[in-house]
Amino acid sequence: MSLQRQDRPERHGRTAWKLGLVALAAFGFGWALVPLYDVMCSITGFADKANLTKASQIALHPDDKRVVTVEFLGDLPTVGSWDFHPVVHSMQVHPGRLYEAQFFAHNLTGHDTYGQAVPDIAPSKAAFYFHKTECFCFTPQHFTNGEERAMPVRFIVDPALPSYVDRITLAYTFYDTQAPSAKR
């Protein structure tokens, strides 16, 4: 009872190649998750990197009746190679007015290097309403061996900030980056 079997290898090869393409597409999808992740972040405003690192110039009407507390945090990914902390730990600000805060850094790595600050804002919803016009986090900061200095960040809190937010925390993590050209 030799039935007509479908054992035609060329047919198997075609199916296998199609499935191989599916696997290849899945590989591509894995990489596509990188930009998709950024898109998701900017839609939800959650850890919105674009909003955190870019300067914004918005004409605003100050709201002097309202006071918001802005707290500052300085953090290091590892201990020992830097001293890094805010000069003042918190400020009372009026939405719509420009303020400047300072962060102090001291290079203890024993060589010339670059520091890159990465900001984070809590609560995350406030990231939409916290505008930096100038920030030491926009570019890698060059430090010679043993150099210490204070670096400025200028910011405006948007008057549209939801009324239930009365306290914003701006935290920087200060990374040691040997060669800024290799990084984006």
Place this chain on the structure above:
Amino acid sequence: MANSAHTAHAGHDDHHGAPKSFWQRWVVTTNHKDIGTLYLIFAGIMFFVGGAMAMVIRLELFQPGLQFVDPQFFNSMTTVHALVMIFGGMMPAWVGLANWMIPLQIGAPDMALPRMNNYSFWIMPFAFILLLSTLFTGSGAPAGGWTLYPPLVLQGGDSFPMAIFAIHMMGASSIMGAINVLVTIMNMRAPGMTLLRMPLFCWTWLITAYLLILVMPVLAGAVTMLLTDHFFGTSFFSASGGGDPVMFQHIFWFFGHPEVYVLILPSFGVVSEILPTFSRKRLFGYESMVYASAAIGFLSVIVWAHHMFTTGMPLAGQLFFMLTTMLIAVPTGVKVFNWSATMWKGSLSFEPPMLFAISFLFLFTIGGFSGLMLAIAPADFQYQDTYFVVAHFHYVLVPGALFAIIGAVYYWLPKWSGHMYNMTAAKWHFWLSTIFVNVLFFPQHFLGLAGMPRRIPDYSTQFADWNMVSSIGGFGFGLAQLMFPVIIWNCVKGGAKATDHVWEGTHGLEWEVPSPAPYHTWESAPSEALIAAGSPTGH
């Protein structure tokens, strides 16, 4: 027809014979049965390698304090134990069973792509030599956890790129194995073997293979990004360059969650074969089993972030991942109901495969329940990274997937070897395993709820008692498994002759070939009447 005993069966024979030389039979072979055997032997070795690492872990945790190994080596043990068990034990065991059984069950003479089948097996030993050789590098084996989270994993020294390349190789092997299974099932079913006449082991493997080709490449991408971050100055996961380490967790778990279903779906298939046989009934609700398996496969790719509730997530995200995760309980509940209903009013007998299948049913369900607890986002904040999680995933993977693998071997071993094995010894193996696996893992629920963190070599003295109990269970379970290769070896060497049907209540084409299964089977396709009679529904 060289073998006169088999002349009654058309289309199966040894007349080409198995190749005589060792090289041809076990190295360059393209025969699905030989490759299946190779996969199973490899998986067995890896189970004992990974098991030895688990023994080191339980030995160190027997008492509080640091007694036997230093913390770095302990962390290597937890990391490599997981990688070896998942990629070296479970997955090759399932691919080996697929190789052996799928062609037999669908009436095909071999796998569709026999040469690639050989390649995909032989990648595995090299991948694991590479992975295990990291134990002897100056930096030690990877110790950052099998989840490979950056930035910790990047500090692994020499072991880091070696482990990544090993994972690339395992991934390539899995994808090739999955494509082979898919092409075989899609193209090589015997005429009349419609999709809804396929045994559930083939169905669950079909869904598993789709999951594999969808998610293994994503893992390959993620670990490649780790490599470029470390060696080529990219910043996918480096915050200082604008990347985000949390993104790695998203990509990893997009692979990692479907991966656990890759390990468990074939178990569902095996249990759905064993329970009807020893209940002497047809499987209850065959079609709903198929749809439930497909539903679980689909849901598995949209729930990944429940592994990451504590990373910080918008409320909408937490709700979405919590509710979709809980939704998985619905098709799983359908399956557990159908298995129970299959046994309901059946003429049960308790041979070793049935014992392991029933144990699977009870203990996997316990693991499912603790999974539901973990799915509750607010509760997960307490359970995250505690021994409760360890207890949960070991319940679904050891008395879950591993018991299904052992049950499958006890179920089909007489068909492979032509001999019955020692039933008494196998029942001892079952009872020791089932008792000790509970002694081993059940107390870990208590430890986790009390706050003991996972992946830590030392612990507060309040956890001492249950850890000692758990370690005793671990040693008992480990020792009991030594019976398994002995029973298999004795069965292959000799024993009572197995009949073609082996068990009383069997259905399916694999039982229509002689025992032991000849080197070539179904060279001419089975008749449609035979296919219909052997199908899970009986028509």
